[in-house]
Amino acid sequence: MSLLARAADLDAADPLAAFRDRFLPAPSVVSYLDGNSLGRPLEATARLMDDFVRSRWGGRLIQGWTDGWLEWPLTLGDRLGAVALGAAPGQTVVADSTTVLLYKLARAAVDARPGRRKVVLDTDNFPTDRYVLEGIAAERNLSLVWISTDPATGITGDQLREVIDDDTALVLFSHVAYRSGWLADIPGINRIAHEAGALTMWDLCHSAGAVPIRLDEWGVDLAVGCSYKYLNGGPGAPAFAYLRSSLQDSLRQPIQGWMGHRAAFEMGPGYEAAPGIRALLSGTPPILAMVPMHANLDMLAEAGIEAVRTKSLLLTAYVLDLADEWLAPLGVEVVSPRDPARRGGHVTLRRPGFEKLLEPLWSAGVIPDYRRPDGLRIGPAPLSTSFTEVHQGMAVLRDLVEKHQ
Numbered sequence: 001m002s003l004l005a006r007a008a009d010l011d012a013a014d015p016l017a018a019f020r021d022r023f024l025p026a027p028s029v030v031s032y033l034d035g036n037s038l039g040r041p042l043e044a045t046a047r048l049m050d051d052f053v054r055s056r057w058g059g060r061l062i063q064g065w066t067d068g069w070l071e072w073p074l075t076l077g078d079r080l081g082a083v084a085l086g087a088a089p090g091q092t093v094v095a096d097s098t099t100v101l102l103y104k105l106a107r108a109a110v111d112a113r114p115g116r117r118k119v120v121l122d123t124d125n126f127p128t129d130r131y132v133l134e135g136i137a138a139e140r141n142l143s144l145v146w147i148s149t150d151p152a153t154g155i156t157g158d159q160l161r162e163v164i165d166d167d168t169a170l171v172l173f174s175h176v177a178y179r180s181g182w183l184a185d186i187p188g189i190n191r192i193a194h195e196a197g198a199l200t201m202w203d204l205c206h207s208a209g210a211v212p213i214r215l216d217e218w219g220v221d222l223a224v225g226c227s228y229k230y231l232n233g234g235p236g237a238p239a240f241a242y243l244r245s246s247l248q249d250s251l252r253q254p255i256q257g258w259m260g261h262r263a264a265f266e267m268g269p270g271y272e273a274a275p276g277i278r279a280l281l282s283g284t285p286p287i288l289a290m291v292p293m294h295a296n297l298d299m300l301a302e303a304g305i306e307a308v309r310t311k312s313l314l315l316t317a318y319v320l321d322l323a324d325e326w327l328a329p330l331g332v333e334v335v336s337p338r339d340p341a342r343r344g345g346h347v348t349l350r351r352p353g354f355e356k357l358l359e360p361l362w363s364a365g366v367i368p369d370y371r372r373p374d375g376l377r378i379g380p381a382p383l384s385t386s387f388t389e390v391h392q393g394m395a396v397l398r399d400l401v402e403k404h405q
């Protein structure tokens with residue numbers, strides 16, 4: 001069977017195919033392969049935003065704050081926890097950006113392990129994760145222990161075992177490595193960290209909404225992630241943080257603002273942290289930017305994260321087949337894991353000179369994600385991408401690589 005006929009077959013058999021029609025059309029885009037960087041907006045999001053501005057904000061004005069907006073960080077957090085994170089209520093908030101929440105949680109974590117002087121992380125983690133921890137290490141006089149990861153194998157328990165000890169306060173890794181797409185074994189790595197008495201923190205930016213997550217079951221202590229990638233929240237949409245309930249009394253985040261206060265509207269002297277997860281909040285919640293999340297979580301609940309993962313693995317397997325058949329002979333290398341158990345939601349290809357192809361790809365309406373110096377990430381979001389669309393995009397890429405040999 002030809003690769004194109006296979007795409008048609010896979011589309012015909014796809015139980016999630018109809019979700020694609022719920023997204024706003026992008027007439028100049030032939031193939032959108034960057035769902036792992038910025039998800040597409042739903043038709044429903046445009047309606048919700050318009051309605052929110054006109055009636056909820058425009059019509060109710062400041063009364064809106066008593067219509068429940070103040071609860072959104074917690075109610076949306078609980079919903080996200082149920083739909084995508086495997087988190088029981090009361091442990092997830094929606095707030096800030098991933099970077100700011102990383103800082104708040106990591107600072108709280110290292111302060112909760114006084115006397116321990118080490119934080120373990122990996123050299124391939126997303127820049128903001130590394131920078132934030134460098135800042136905290138300088139502030140708290142800690143030393144960072146760096147694990148060098150091979151993109152083909154990602155972070156493993158064996159690597160952690162070699163460096164962790166009873167001086168380690170915290171370990172921080174990404175669930176899915178943003179570069180290679182490696183899917184880390186969270187429960188296995190957590191066990192090793194916990195045996196050494198360290199806290200565990202996971203960055204879920206590249207897995208939330210694409211890969212099933214079981215934070216409670218896997219013994220995760222802290223986690224952060226963003227809502228604008230597979231969760232389609234829109235550019236700059238707020239992030240989320242998870243803090244295991246058993247740790248909520250002992251961890252204190254450093255940005256003491258009025259929204260994390262026990263009684264924000266008493267506006268009294270002195271900070272007293274709110275009980276529970278609300279203490280992670282600092283300032284006024286980004287209500288407007290949370291509006292899309294309602295539509296996106298409804299959709300994800302309806303589709304089911306397990307079905308999303310099943311389609312995601314079929315999509316990336318299809319990308320791998322196209323890459324092997326068309327691109328490998330042209331010198332393109334697949335960097336991502338082939339083992340579906342260790343593969344996240346995207347596939348990374350490597351070849352010197354990819355940078356020069358970006359402009360012609362975009363002109364042809366094909367949008368993958370370029371990562372310096374020579375990586376091209378193919379991130380087909382399961383709910384908005386068809387197999388035929390992947391075929392179209394990869395065919396344009398093949399022709400361009402051929403032309404630029």
Ligand SMILES: *Cc1c(COP(=O)(O)O)cnc(C)c1O
Nearest residue numbers: 097098099126178203205206226
């Ligand atoms: C996208 C991404 C971020 C982004 O952080 P922001 O504060 O939203 O800019 C952080 N970590 C990882 C792993 C990411 O993929």
